[in-house]
Amino acid sequence: MTVDVNVLLEQSRDTIAAMIEDGADPSLPYEIDHHLASQDFTKLEKAAVELVKEGYHVDDADEFEDEQGERWFAFAASVDVELDESVLARQIREIATIADECGVEYDGWGALLDDDEDFADEDFGEEE
DSSP states (O other), X not given: OOOOHHHXXXXXXXXXXXXXXXXXXXXXXXXXXXXXXXXXHXXXXXXXXXXXXXXXXXXXXXEEEOTTSOEEEEEEEEEEEESOHHHHHHHHHHHHHXXXXXXXXXXXXXXXXXXXXXXXXXXXXXXX
């Protein structure tokens, strides 16, 4: 379940740069959604509890099937922060640690701008 934090950090820098290039003001707070998933609802629930303890807002888990027809559960852990690379890097490390400890997948973060354009990469954080 271990994610490559260095890949997530690089993708985070790229996402921040793309958002700023598209008009995001880095001094304003944005709702950042960190995405976690697991096939084991109990493990995902444990991760949610730990993230709430760290100050994140956790949505109810959604259920979906992957391309192989396997059932998964996923939620977003949200927080409002500025587009600050060091703050987001700290969050990535914190959430990746919790995900590893709970045995769930962490798929990086995304955010929406006012025009509702999603800047999250669908493959964000997935290892090839």
